[in-house]
Amino acid sequence: MHNKTPLPLFWILQGVDALGDEFMVPQDQGVIKPNSSFLLSVQFRAKRPILVKKLLRLEVYDVDKIIGILQTENIQVYAEAYDVDLKIEPAASLDFGTIRANEDAKQQLKLTNKGKYDLAFKFSVGCPNPTLPTIKSMFTVSPQSGTLLPRGKPTAVVIVCRPDKEVSLKEESILSCQVIEPSIKGGETIATLDIKISLQAVFSRYKITPAWDIDFGPLIYGTDKSQIFTIENYGHFPIHFTLSRIISELGIHARLG
Numbered sequence: 001m002h003n004k005t006p007l008p009l010f011w012i013l014q015g016v017d018a019l020g021d022e023f024m025v026p027q028d029q030g031v032i033k034p035n036s037s038f039l040l041s042v043q044f045r046a047k048r049p050i051l052v053k054k055l056l057r058l059e060v061y062d063v064d065k066i067i068g069i070l071q072t073e074n075i076q077v078y079a080e081a082y083d084v085d086l087k088i089e090p091a092a093s094l095d096f097g098t099i100r101a102n103e104d105a106k107q108q109l110k111l112t113n114k115g116k117y118d119l120a121f122k123f124s125v126g127c128p129n130p131t132l133p134t135i136k137s138m139f140t141v142s143p144q145s146g147t148l149l150p151r152g153k154p155t156a157v158v159i160v161c162r163p164d165k166e167v168s169l170k171e172e173s174i175l176s177c178q179v180i181e182p183s184i185k186g187g188e189t190i191a192t193l194d195i196k197i198s199l200q201a202v203f204s205r206y207k208i209t210p211a212w213d214i215d216f217g218p219l220i221y222g223t224d225k226s227q228i229f230t231i232e233n234y235g236h237f238p239i240h241f242t243l244s245r246i247i248s249e250l251g252i253h254a255r256l257g
Contacts, residue, residue, distance in 0.1 A: 001032060001039075002037045003032040003034060005034060006035070008033050009032050009062065010029070010065065011030060011032065012029040012058075013025065013040070013056055013057070013075075014057040015054065019056075020054075022044055022045060023042060023043065024043040025042050025043075031063060042077065044081075050079075051080045054077040055074055058073040060072070084181075084191060086112070086113060086114070086119060086121075087110075088111055089110040089154070092193055092194065092196065094175075095107075095198045095199070096198065098202060098236050099163070100201070100203070100204065101201045105161045107158075107159045108157065108159070109195070110155065110156055111148055112148070112152075112155070113149060113150055115151075117181075117183065118147055119147070119148045119150075120180035120181075120182045120187060121146060121177055122178045123144050123157065125175060126174070128172075128173055138162060139160070139174065140159075140162075141159055142160070143157065147182065166202050166203060167200075169200075171196040172197055175197065176193065176194055177192070179193065202235065202236050204235045205235035206233050206234065207234065208230070208232075
């Protein structure tokens with residue numbers, strides 16, 4: 001409020017008591033000095049969803065109230081408190097199970113905005129557990145950020161894990177999802193949701209016996225002899241193998257001679 005006159009003015013705000021407990025007005029009356037300004041503030045804080053439409057009346061007097069009301073202004077007060085209703089499926093946890101190291105494994109989250117207004121989201125990867133190896137580079141999120149329309153269709157977010165080492169995670173808070181109110185200038189984070197992740201990354205494990213050459217020993221020309229070697233898979237996943245014949249230089253020279 002600006003007093004552009006050479007005299008002080010008295011002001012009072014009528015209707016403050018009717019605003020309700022959700023509102024606080026630090027000062028509802030006072031005096032503005034000549035050629036001075038006063039910042040009138042009204043604070044709103046609700047504990048439940050509510051829509052408020054109220055009318056305040058600003059009355060301006062001379063300081064001694066001799067002349068009476070000099071000016072009146074109606075101030076429309078509109079405020080709404082609403083729930084942020086974001087549904088995440090599955091419920092803020094992902095279990096990759098047992099996966100191969102150096103291969104991609106995918107999981108999917110579905111985000112649904114069931115509220116009245118737009119919401120934005122932004123994912124980030126981290127690990128609050130200092131005892132775990134550096135795992136940030138193992139995960140990629142697509143899309144990493146976006147906007148959710150009110151009461152719209154679910155938005156799919158794909159999380160890809162590609163571990164380069166053996167690692168075991170049990171409900172670790174690896175991902176975090178910031179819920180952002182985009183209507184506020186610059187966007188304001190109103191909630192942060194932790195996404196817990198479980199997985200066990202392993203390498204393929206196998207054993208060949210004997211581990212080195214197979215020795216047939218001395219043979220009489222034209223006779224047969226059999227030898228056996230074994231390939232044992234003691235890992236979590238199937239392994240595939242191919243046997244191929246390698247002709248050595250020694251073998252070629254022997255036949256030529």
